[in-house]
Amino acid sequence: MVSAEVMPGGNGRMRPGVLARFAGAFYLLAVAAAVTEEFLIPGRLGRAGFAMPVACYATVMFLLYSLLRPLNRTLPLLAVVSGLAGLALEPLRWHPGGVNVAMVLHGVYCLQMGFLLARTRVSPILAGAAMMAAGVVWLGYISISFAQAIAPWNTALGLIGESLPMLWLLVMGASGTQRSEQAEVVQ
Numbered sequence: 001m002v003s004a005e006v007m008p009g010g011n012g013r014m015r016p017g018v019l020a021r022f023a024g025a026f027y028l029l030a031v032a033a034a035v036t037e038e039f040l041i042p043g044r045l046g047r048a049g050f051a052m053p054v055a056c057y058a059t060v061m062f063l064l065y066s067l068l069r070p071l072n073r074t075l076p077l078l079a080v081v082s083g084l085a086g087l088a089l090e091p092l093r094w095h096p097g098g099v100n101v102a103m104v105l106h107g108v109y110c111l112q113m114g115f116l117l118a119r120t121r122v123s124p125i126l127a128g129a130a131m132m133a134a135g136v137v138w139l140g141y142i143s144i145s146f147a148q149a150i151a152p153w154n155t156a157l158g159l160i161g162e163s164l165p166m167l168w169l170l171v172m173g174a175s176g177t178q179r180s181e182q183a184e185v186v187q
Contacts, residue, residue, distance in 0.1 A: 024170025134161025
């Protein structure tokens, strides 16, 4: 039997708090899988292991889209498109002219999603601002030499900036702000 938490009123949609918590959980899985793939499983097996973090982060994107879609259809869709494009390019390690295109697209995604999270008050404004700050950090990959010069601080700041809103969503769910108030803010 499906709980009322998952299917209120039988409409087949999850409540915002459930979507938010799933997004936070899949984000943690994505980070854990990425760290494992990058640092603990070297060589070919590690490169083949990119599928798990990519799948988890794509799930995060779709869950956040589902959470924010009732508030505004266009902006969350644009964020997901840029995020998925970055995820698709990440395994290719494509760096034309010294630009890590995947990370730059991920930065665009973080800027957009952070703006939406802050603006719609699904999470506290500071959590959305932290995600936007992560986006700015990831945009630093426009120049690989610059990104390498400030490493590992850029990675640490980017992960912290992304993690704050995701941890909020995992622990607290979507804010208790009324959905109608949120929709007015976005429009």
